Amino acid sequence: xxxxxxxxxxxxxxxxxxxxxxxxxxxxxxxxxxxxxxxxxxxxxxxxxxxxxxxxxxxxxxxxxxxxxxxxxxxxxxxxxxxxxxxx
Numbered sequence: 001x002x003x004x005x006x007x008x009x010x011x012x013x014x015x016x017x018x019x020x021x022x023x024x025x026x027x028x029x030x031x032x033x034x035x036x037x038x039x040x041x042x043x044x045x046x047x048x049x050x051x052x053x054x055x056x057x058x059x060x061x062x063x064x065x066x067x068x069x070x071x072x073x074x075x076x077x078x079x080x081x082x083x084x085x086x087x088x
Contacts, residue, residue, distance in 0.1 A: 005046075 016038070020030040033041075060066045 009042075 016031070023030050060069045
């Protein structure tokens with residue numbers, strides 16, 4: 001995931017510069033964003049994205065995930081019982 005994020009940043013930063021230079025070359029005003037505004041927007045997007053990812057990852061939202069959680073609990077109970085039988 002980290003490599004993908006770095007790759008996207010490396011794509012968007014030069015792309016932003018390219019669009020600004022192209023607009024200037026054709027006589028249009030460049031994009032009306034300052035570096036601080038872009039950094040703030042990217043930070044907000046990354047924060048919101050990571051929040052949603054963490055929420056999705058740590059909750060069993062789909063039917064398959066709920067079934068897998070039931071199976072995991074059963075398996076953990078089985079392993080715990082086997083461990084107690086061996087030690088007892």
